[in-house]
Amino acid sequence: MQINADLTQPAIVDSAALDWVASPIAGVERRMLERDGGEIARATSLVRYAPHSAFSAHRHDAGEEFLVLDGVFSDETGDFPRGYYVRNPPGSSHTPASEPGATILVKLRQMPPAETHSLRIDTTKPTLWHSNTDGSSTALLFTAPWEQVDLLRLPAHYTGPAETYTNGAEFFIIEGSLIINDTQHPAATWLRYPAGSTITLTTRRDTLLYRKTGHLMAEAG
Missing domain, CATH: 2.60.120.10 (Jelly Rolls)
Incomplete structure (x- = not known):
C-alpha cells in the first residue's frame, strides 16, 4: 500500500475528513496519513484505541515515535496521558493498551539504527x-x-x-x-x-x- 509515499512531493491531509480504518486488532483503528508497505510499513497515522483495548506485543525494528493527542496510552513502561511525547528506538518492543481510550499521532519505521535510547517527555x-x-x-x-x-x-x-x-x-x-x-x-x-x-x-x-x-x-x- 502506498499513501503519500513519495517524499519528494508535498502532502497535505485533513485527517478529520478521513474514515477510521480497522487494524488487525479489535478496538484499534487508524487514519492513514502516509504509508509505504503492507501491515509492516513506513507509516504516519492517527491511531485510536477504544476504552479497555490492547494491541498485541510487537517489536519496532525501525523505531516508533508518537504524541498522545487524547486519553491515556499505556505500555509496560508507564501510563502516558494527553501531551506525552514518546520515542521507542529500533529493536524495542512493547504491548500497548488504553484503559480509558486514547488517540495518538504515530510514526513507524522512520528511525536510523544510530538511535538507541527511549524518550518520554511530558510536553505540558x-x-x-x-x-x-x-x-x-x-x-x-x-x-x-x-x-x-x-x-x-x-x-x-x-x-x-x-x-x-x-x-x-x-x-x-x-x-x-x-x-x-x-x-x-x-x-x-x-x-x-x-x-x-x-x-x-x-x-x-x-x-x-x-x-x-x-x-x-x-x-x-
Missing part, C-alpha cells in the same frame, strides 16, 4: 517551554544529526518570516488553525513539505503545532 510541563522574541514559544523534544522535533505555540494573528527548510519539514496542527503560504488548514491537518521548501506560518487564533525538520533529504534520496 511549563519548564519545557521557551519564549521567543516574536511572541511564539517552543518546546524542543528531540534533536540529532538526522532530525529535530519540537512543539510550537503561535499566538493569534502571528505571521512568521519566510523560512526555507533545506531538508524538509512536517507539521501536525494539534490545536487552532494555520495558514501556510496563503492557504488555511484546520486542526488535525498533517502537512509534509519536501527538501528546499520555503514556508511562511500565519495564524488567526492561538495555535499549537507538532513540527519535525531536517529528516526528508536523506529519506527521499
Whole structure:
C-alpha cells in the first residue's frame, strides 16, 4: 500500500475528513496519513484505541515515535496521558493498551539504527517551554544529526518570516488553525513539505503545532 509515499512531493491531509480504518486488532483503528508497505510499513497515522483495548506485543525494528493527542496510552513502561511525547528506538518492543481510550499521532519505521535510547517527555510541563522574541514559544523534544522535533505555540494573528527548510519539514496542527503560504488548514491537518521548501506560518487564533525538520533529504534520496 502506498499513501503519500513519495517524499519528494508535498502532502497535505485533513485527517478529520478521513474514515477510521480497522487494524488487525479489535478496538484499534487508524487514519492513514502516509504509508509505504503492507501491515509492516513506513507509516504516519492517527491511531485510536477504544476504552479497555490492547494491541498485541510487537517489536519496532525501525523505531516508533508518537504524541498522545487524547486519553491515556499505556505500555509496560508507564501510563502516558494527553501531551506525552514518546520515542521507542529500533529493536524495542512493547504491548500497548488504553484503559480509558486514547488517540495518538504515530510514526513507524522512520528511525536510523544510530538511535538507541527511549524518550518520554511530558510536553505540558511549563519548564519545557521557551519564549521567543516574536511572541511564539517552543518546546524542543528531540534533536540529532538526522532530525529535530519540537512543539510550537503561535499566538493569534502571528505571521512568521519566510523560512526555507533545506531538508524538509512536517507539521501536525494539534490545536487552532494555520495558514501556510496563503492557504488555511484546520486542526488535525498533517502537512509534509519536501527538501528546499520555503514556508511562511500565519495564524488567526492561538495555535499549537507538532513540527519535525531536517529528516526528508536523506529519506527521499
